[in-house]
Amino acid sequence: MTLALAFAIEWWLSHRQLAYVRTHRDAVPDAFKDTISLEAHRKAADYTIDKARLANVDRIVGLVILLLFTLGGGIDVVNRFWAGFELSPLVTGIAVILSTMLLINLFELPISLYQTFVIEERYGFNRNTPKQFITDLLLQTGLSLAIGGPLLALILWIMQSVGNYWWLLAWSIVMGFSILMSWAFPTFIAPLFNKFTPLEDETLKKRIETLLDRCGFQSKGIFVMDGSRRSGHGNAYFTGIGDSKRIVFFDTLINSLNHDELEAVLAHELGHFRRKHVLKMLVASALITLTGFALLGWLSGQDWFYSGLGVSSQSNALALLLFMLIAPVFATFLQPIIAYFQRRHEFEADDFAAYYTRPIYLINALVKLYRDNASTLTPDPLYSAFHYSHPPASIRIANLSAKSS
Template identity: 60%
Template sequence: MNSFTIVFLVALTLSFSVQFWLAQRHANYVAKHRFAVPEAFKNTVSLEAHQKAADYTLEKSRLGNIDSVLGVVLLLILTLGGVINWAFEFWAATVQSPLIAGLAALATVFLVMTLLELPTSVYQTFIIEEKYGFNKSTPQQFVKDQLLQMVLVAAIGMPLIALILWVMDSIGSLWWLWAWAILISFSLLISWLYPTLIAPLFNKFTPMEEGSLKDRIQDLLARCGFSSQGIFIMDGSKRSGHGNAYFTGLGNNKRIVFFDTLINSLDDEELEAILAHELGHFKCKHTIKMLIANAVMTLVSFAVLGWLIDQQWFYNGLGVEQPSHAAALLLFMLVSSSFTFFIQPIVAYFQRKFEFEADNFASNNAKAEKLISALVKLFEENASTLTPDPLYSAFHYSHPPAAIRIANLESQIRPA
């Protein structure tokens, strides 16, 4: 057995075992605290809503565990089981151009993975989400969404991968610098185009009507020095009962978006506070910081791939007999998460830090008590557990746990 095969199996086993253990800790912790509403929420959240959130979390956790096991099995079948090797050999023998053959092999593997992941998505949407009253999507809408996503991947993702493969084949030893620059430039372009070109393919965006809410929001934007291309209501209710708000886009193509479900559940001051939190991310330059961090991590990844691409043991250790740039790219994308899993707490720590900073910004530009009441409503309406396992949340939560977040906001309330 190739030495790297052993290294890969150890990394995969360790990362999966820890992830499964954390999920079990989380499920046990939620189940243990299911029978009483946490002290901080006793006056605002009913026991029935708290138990619904616990049960919803437990069902998603069980499905997540099954999905994780199937994901590991699929990864082993694709790599050591020889499916990737077969795909590249088949297309190399079928298509004369190495670039087209490599692209076709990548597309084949991605298509297989997408189709095998569909049952989980179907169960999540039409069993779990339906059971807890969140699913609003029809089977026709679900199929349409899946097909549209695949079309977008083919129309946008495949040309990008083809360009990166061409760079890998043509530029020389520093190809990874050029590939990195292309990928980052593409990501920025898509972020800029997303609000007006991509998002409307999935949802309808209606400009917010004139009235007290729009006046309040425009006043908040003026106070915060934020300019956008408009305030829009998105028809999120056609797929889900979950609510949210966000701003999207870059540069002069930024939009503020409220889910219609959010508009229907919060009052004007609560909506103002939620938006103030989102603007806090902008004013605290969190978006820029995350873009820079992502660019650095992507550069490091490409540099590592630039070294691995010439290592025969890398291919052989993952079940591929004939080295190729396309195979190296695919293998790296599939197995890298097994080696980077333990970086997650670091990333999650900074994400939670940014959420605290955005909450503090919102408290200075809206009413902290209104942000608290809005968040409590969202926790309840979205069936978000109020009692996550601390260690699990340290790995997986991009937002602070509810009780910690509310306590921080309460400290920001100014005396009347």
Template identity: 50%
Template sequence: MPAAALAAPTTTFAGLPAPLALTLFFALALVASVLAKLWLASRQVRHVAAHRDRVPPAFAGRITPQAHRKAADYTLARSRFGLLELALGTVLLLGWTLLGGLDLLNHALVDWLGTGMLQQIALVAAFVAIGSLVDLPGALYQTFVLEERFGFNKMTLGLWLADLAKSTLVGAVIGLPLLALMLWLMGAAGRFWWLWAWGVWMGFNLLLLVVYPSFIAPLFNKFQPLQDESLKARVTALMQRCGFSAKGLYVMDGSRRSAHANAYFTGFGAAKRVVFYDTLLSKLSPGEVDAVLAHELGHFRHRHIPKRIATLFALSLAGFALLGWLSTQGWFYLGLGVRPNMSGPNDALALLLFLLVMPVAGFFFGPLSARLSRKHEFEADAFAVAQTSGADLSQALLKLYEDNASTLTPDPLYVKFYYSHPPAAERLARMTA
């Protein structure tokens, strides 16, 4: 919306002009979140390093000292790289907001394109492109230095560049029309535009669950039907026993890119598929594959997926409603270092500012989400133990922890903030109990 339609920025909070109050609040929240992340990362580094040379007694004889040290070193390397990413991300966030980067980009595009839909789409596209270019060296380092050092990277530079080109093209083909529709709704759907935009966003996410397995994922990986008849019979019997049906059982060529192993369900409704990484099938016995699949089936039996989708619906609705209000407040723009357009829409500005600042506040709610996710993992483990062999699940998890170089000795407080899956010691103790 044009600046003339914005609420006057003369509102005060705690005796301060609203723009200044927002600036101070944002700066304090950013400093608090960065300090908290640094403290948690330092705890994780110290805790993992202190336990690097001794396999925990619960895993003695099951995990070799060499594998334990590799997991510790991999965790330490990722943590230290994460600190560099945190520093760069903080500088970039300040640069876009309080230091005036987004304001400069916006007015440069207004001078070039004028105000209107084209300028708004160009602003978001330029913002995404600049952010992607800034992230590019880190992505290259993570793949071809860090992952390579620990023997996980299987990608060539050519494959990496091909993936980058395809993901950029897919993002543009899907994202630009969706962005244009959202911006049009913000300007044309009246006071409750955010309700219509929320409906479009949720519909898009549900549609993506259906089309991704069949049309998008095959652009990046090859999916072959599971050929092992004996394993197929075991898996099919397990799914029938659990009252679950899927469109097909597939093997994905994950080994083209990484040595990490995994298995997952994808799709929605009748389009659900079971996908095994080829690296997983090469490392686990048939009974262990059964146990891993039973864990995933446990998520469906406990309706974790619908619950998470419902939570996403509720949180996104609240987010769109908040954006609907903030986009009409002049202090929202000025307090974050942006001058609204004097004649012309500010919808893209509001959207970008909202996306920039919300993760700062969201960090402090992260432990709640992580705790709920860990609870779901425990429930899925219990279901798997009831349906298959607990010994097979335990052995499979140990192989996956070792294969992915996941540390067995994370800092307990770091776990509470960040871990969506329980540490290995907690999972195996629950299974034994």
């Protein structure tokens, strides 16, 4: 029932988005008539529509996969296969979870290929090659096994050995691991996929360092990432915690924006840091994760949890696997709440940027980003309230324009 409701909500919202974007395809919103051409507006609408259609296909594929592996008996088949090797319960559990997740990713691979080499290619964004795509896929899989495998083994061992409140210890370990990865990602993991070079433009670098001093922000450096290696989309972000914090500009963004606009974009990103948005989202994530582990701790001891999802036997590994598969279904109902707070954070970061730089600079940067990334200016209000982590373009620009008056 919950699965059907979640699917119906997502399908209905997608239908609204498609209809709304299509209806407004041939008219640039008044606020953007002087900065966005009708051709660019239509391109963004068509790009949004094509992505939404593919998302619907992905939604159907995901539903079919979930049903096949649960009610269809897929997990039972995988479990019996590994049980035949008569390994220890811990090793068998690890093998069942990892092989099931690998199979699911393989089934979903065609969607990713179509997104990259058909849709992104059609709109001029794809810079990826089949060789690079395969290399990335193998590297991601290898890292998932090398990093996720031991973590999975530790959680299963805790479930098996610690008693009724195992979930509390497991949660603390997962949160500690998340913080560790936030520290390690910019220094050790991200460079495996992209090249990061120190910012060479001395004039821009000096302006950024001045801004950092004014905002009270310290980082390990300002870097340019070769995002154009895979995509024509542009972005900027800061990453890491503690001594590993660094500021990253995509090379595509450096080539698209002038110095004033880049400084404004960076001020926005710094606003997230100064307003403690990262910390707030980490706390929210910790609470949601804790609730999830507590729920898993209870469900793992309920017979109906297994039989109701088409699994004939019971084990810690099967309980964890089933929970991993069905949790996204229930997360659907949290999306509008999470998106609401994310949009609030974006407004606060925009206000921060408007205080430390001129609002018009961020407005100009955002308009260029909407245009260059083919982001629709006319999303369905209800769809955006449910899914968008950033405020719609017209609302965001209006908020910034009010700051400059």
